[in-house]
Amino acid sequence: MDEAQRMSDAARRQLGFLSRAETAALARFGVVLPDPGSVLVCADAGLEEGVVLWPNVILQVSTGGRMAVGRGTNLFPGTRIVASGGSVTIGAGAEIGEEGGFTVKAGAGETIAVRDEARLLGGGSLTLSNRIGRGAQILGPIRCENCILGDGGSHREPEPDRRGGVLKGSGVARHVEVPRGHVIQAFGLFADAVIRPQSYFHPKP
Template structure:
């Protein structure tokens, strides 16, 4: 079967994405499992040893950037979009399984994600949001203009030294979750419901 790369690349470019050959050159030193279903625009930059599963989309509009460090895993259904502000991502994060969305898509928006985080089961991140080192969002949660504090990763033996955590489903807006704390909710997330992570994971 002959593949018409010209038509494929023309369709990609019509939507602001790089042709496959340019994308693969950009991603040298990274692992792309399915180039045909991976969509990357100019304005996106990568470190090395990142893993991109099928169905990953990273789109930076003119005047904005999306940057990734090293050794991140982007599972299928990962979408990162910058139309009004930059998105900066550190090292060794896990996006998905189950999908992940980050959109800096309104005036003043900027999203910064540290290193060693886990963001699973379809969370969506918007606004002026900072997800520090070791932070986690576990569940179908809309996170708008929140700060999760730096800490150890989910593998840190002392749960109260891990990065800030949101888990459950619903909407979290204008919240600050410090190191070692968690808000678990089904619906709306409130700071009054914050607990130490050791409440759910007592040390043995």
């Protein structure tokens, strides 16, 4: 090990992350890491088999926080997930951080749950407590605080009104609830915007 790598590992440990070798060793448990040297993972992050950690992903657990990422979930470049005294649970087959990264941060007493096959992309964030249902989507640079998106099918579900709840556009969503098959599109405050069936944007020919 050269001096640069020793210094890098020392800095990682100081900040509570695994060394480069320890990070690469996650592959033994079925975690997929195309570039282990660019990924920062805390030992307390629970990762199931098939989780994909693309370059520049950060998984940080501190102050008694809890984190679990389900089987087959893809964490794309620029994704940062932090459990700083709070709880973050991500289900199986989720897609987080494509098209600009994504931030998920749970502080003390906060709970963020992202269920199976949810899709969060475009540079948005989840802070405070949120429940992102099965198949739900956040599409765009949207800051979500205390939001609930209903369970439904994934974005691959052929019937739009059976898909999980969706937020799309940009801005701030506070205390917003979107049931299955519905969507709010906004560019500003989502609480002031109209909620519509998803078939409004995806009509049948």
